[in-house]
Amino acid sequence: xxxxxxxxxxxxxxxxxxxxxxxxxxxxxxxxxxxxxxxxxxxxxxxxxxxxxxxxxxxxxxxxxxxxxxxxxxxxxxxxxxxxxxxxxxxxxxxxxxxxxxxxxxxxxxxxxxxxxxxxxxxxxxxxxxxxxxxxxxxxxxxxxxxxxxxxxxxxxxxxxxxxxxxxxxxxxxxxxxxxxxxxxxxxxxxxxxxxxxxxxxxxxxxxxxxxxxxxxxxxxxxxxxxxxxxxxxxxxxxxxxxxxxxxxxxxxxxxxxxxxxxxxxxxxxxxxxxxxxxxxxxxxxxxxxxxxxxxxxxxxxxxxxxxxxxxxxxxxxxxxxxxxxxxxxxxxxxxxxxxxxxxxxxxxxxxxxxxxxxxxxxxxxx
Numbered sequence: 004x005x006x007x008x009x010x011x012x013x014x015x016x017x018x019x020x021x022x023x024x025x026x027x028x029x030x031x032x033x034x035x036x037x038x039x040x041x042x043x044x045x046x047x048x049x050x051x052x053x054x055x056x057x058x059x060x061x062x063x064x065x066x067x068x069x070x071x072x073x074x075x076x077x078x079x080x081x082x083x084x085x086x087x088x089x090x091x092x093x094x095x096x097x098x099x100x101x102x103x104x105x106x107x108x109x110x111x112x113x114x115x116x117x118x119x120x121x122x123x124x125x126x127x128x129x130x131x132x133x134x135x136x137x138x139x140x141x142x143x144x145x146x147x148x149x150x151x152x153x154x155x156x157x158x159x160x161x162x163x164x165x166x167x168x169x170x171x172x173x174x175x176x177x178x179x180x181x182x183x184x185x186x187x188x189x190x191x192x193x194x195x196x197x198x199x200x201x202x203x204x205x206x207x208x209x210x211x212x213x214x215x216x217x218x219x220x221x222x223x224x225x226x227x228x229x230x231x232x233x234x235x236x237x238x239x240x241x242x243x244x245x246x247x248x249x250x251x252x253x254x255x256x257x258x259x260x261x262x263x264x265x266x267x268x269x270x271x272x273x274x275x276x277x278x279x280x281x282x283x284x285x286x287x288x289x290x291x292x293x294x295x296x297x298x299x300x301x302x303x304x305x306x307x308x309x310x311x312x313x314x315x316x317x318x319x320x321x322x323x324x325x326x327x328x329x330x331x332x333x334x335x336x337x338x339x340x341x342x343x344x345x346x347x348x349x350x351x352x353x354x355x356x357x358x359x360x361x362x363x364x365x366x367x368x369x370x
Contacts, residue, residue, distance in 0.1 A: 014101070025084060026090045026093070027088045029092070030092075030096055030097075031168065033144070033285065034169050035052055035170045036149050036151055036166050036170070036171045037049045039117060039176075041185055042176065042180075042182075044271075046112055048172065049061040049148065050117065051278075051293070052297075053118060054119050054290075054293045056285070058287075059146060060115055062148070063150050067091065068202060069149060070087050071154055071204070072203035074157070075156070087161070087165045088160075096142070097137075100139055102128045113150070136306050147317060153202075158173075159254075165202070169260035171260060178243075179338060179356070182236060182355060184301065192313070192317065205217045206242070207221070213239070223282075233351055234343070234348075237351055237354050240355070247365075263281070268307055278293075308332065308334065
């Protein structure tokens with residue numbers, strides 16, 4: 004009834020089969036996505052990307068993740084997704100140039116006070132807005148920086164929508180070092196505070212899983228229903244790794260945009276090759292702000308876990324290994340022992356070690 008009222012709110016004399024909803028014109032500024040599964044190191048990469056000259060402070064665009072989930076489940080059309088991405092990104096850069104929707108909360112990772120020059124956003128508060136913003140965007144060419152989860156399956160669509168405006172950075176990491184964060188996330192947020200879980204899920208009866216399991220088998224959902232949190236996380240990591248191992252076969256045609264897959268372990272120990280690729284896309288050079296941010300993130304570093312001592316990292320099980328071990332091998336052994344205590348199940352532990360071994364072999368061969 005409601006749909007019919009909407010359809011007939013205006014003149015209903017014309018059939019609309021050859022019409023579509025869309026955006027008239029979009030900005031041409033560049034867009035950088037820093038994407039990855041939870042625990043892959045995005046909070047290290049994103050501040051480094053935003054420290055590059057011309058790149059805006061990063062934001063968390065949940066709306067893009069929500070629309071991607073709806074597209075995945077067939078709830079919206081490809082055209083609806085495409086036009087939403089264009090209009091959302093246009094509004095985002097428009098608002099950022101006036102400091103609308105900018106994050107002024109000092110403690111947040113995406114706060115303007117964590118940006119290389121927070122006074123830029125304070126100054127924008129007092130500049131003229133509205134129509135004067137459009138020429139300012141074309142003149143200054145701000146580069147939008149976005150931090151997202153689970154969007155790699157939608158890279159072909161984003162490439163088609165944004166073309167050579169897009170740099171898509173996919174962060175990957177050894178499952179051994181992702182396990183604890185994912186376990187804490189599942190126990191403390193997904194299970195205990197689901198209101199705070201701002202991602203769509205897929206439901207089968209009383210069982211739920213990540214929306215990426217929308218097309219998974221009934222048997223998988225039955226297993227999820229009976230699994231411990233530890234087993235559920237390892238199952239998830241196995242599906243995630245299978246996705247990456249099959250990725251090359253799914254990306255078998257030429258893309259207009261730039262895709263960079265960055266292994267966390269390679270980046271934090273030898274970052275230059277990836278930094279140069281990002282600089283090449285932005286058209287910027289190494290700056291003082293970039294050097295300072297890399298030092299803040301302890302990049303390059305000798306040990307994988309010797310990064311910043313942030314509250315959010317501590318909440319997800321961060322440990323300072325630098326004071327306890329001197330080599331990557333010793334660090335890995337120490338971490339394996341820590342994880343074995345958390346799992347307390349020999350079979351699950353062996354599965355995680357196999358995942359870790361497979362990942363490291365893949366990374367050594369590919370990167």
